[in-house]
Amino acid sequence: MEEQPFQEVRDACGDPWLGISSQALEKHQSWSKRQAISHEPINCKGEKLTGSLFRPFLAATDMQLLRLFIEGLDTIAYWYRSGRLIPGILPMPTHAIASSRYIDAMSELILNSRLPVGLVAVGIQSIPTTDISDACKEGLLRLRRLDVLLHHLNFVGDIEALQWIKEMQLEGVHIDMS
Template identity: 35%
Template sequence: MSPKSRLYNLVMAWKNKPFRELRDIEQPYWESPRDQEEFAHPTPKNSVNEFVYRGIDFEPIFNRSGSALKGVLFRPLLTASSSEVLRFCMEGIDAIHYWQCSNRIIPLILPINVSDLRIASCVDGLCDLILNSRLPIGLINIGFTNHQAIDNELSAAITKLRRLGVLFHALQFDGNPNTIKLISQFQFEAVHFDASHIRETNSSASAQLIDQIHLFKKWSCKTYFSNVTFVRDNELAYQLGIDYCYGSLMLSPVNRHQIIHIQDSRIGKALFSIQTSK
């Protein structure tokens, strides 16, 4: 058979190939059979709020001026059950690798319930994930939620993770004495304050939280403002010398691909536009 006839046969085979419609394409790897069934037979929705956006899980964290992205909070772990912790941690670590391949070195905070860190199998699995990730120190941060009294199991878990170069954050700080003891004993790198607690609480409780902010700054802890919703929250961050801010005023949660393209927050963009217009 001549080369010409071979080429002719290839072209004719391609031409006669059956046309494939969109519904014939294989199921994407991210779509489960349940999702496919729901797509084929959609259930009526009572309201727009019932629609769930998948993958919008990464909340950007900025410096208080909003001019630079300084980290990301992985939100699904805030409500994860004990059986889901390792799977979500794996997704978070995979996102760090994804950003690193795009030349973006972005730290990620993995919120984990203190009660889950008392489970030996959970801690061992988390240590294996961190070891196998081979990521630089400082990119994996664990944020403690639901603070409780310190015991031997918790101390052992923190010691194991600290040896792997994990950095610790105290999330949702509300003045709990157990949290203060935890931060002091294990020298946490950062403490997160909910801006609404200082904004909405009475003057005495608010003054106590402000005093604790100054205390943590003396301990060389970085301070974060979460739930930054109003311009007043950002002004308060400046007054108190808060290091980092995140919330709807700064930028809403996005997916991991959008994180790559973020340079500054809404406030940062607004300030830049004002400066360039002068």
């Protein structure tokens, strides 16, 4: 018996990609508007978008962190399914990186996303204070084992930050222009 070809292609949420219904199109347009607001483009190579910074994390409360992490992973997955390998930087406060509960949850979400290596990056918003420094390093090492890229955001050029960046071997450093 001969196999039948696919009748329709759907994404993970079940929305059709071919033969898009008007309801799915409205949903996509609404999603696109939210992305334009919440993602800051990172452009390093001419006109090609080489990454994005998921800005809602910068003002998030602790209660919002995991929900925003899921939204950030969903965006990266959407771009990936669309054939665009656009890495996303998901900024996290140092106290969340120092928390084994947050790291456990983020690790599970990253593993379940099944995204390729190099598309998920965590942005460290500040150098950790000495009381949480060891826990923060452990959290970052756990994320690195999942091939999560690490970026330091808001770098101002102080010696302590330089030493920390060198010790942790971060993949990216973002200079604070203020």
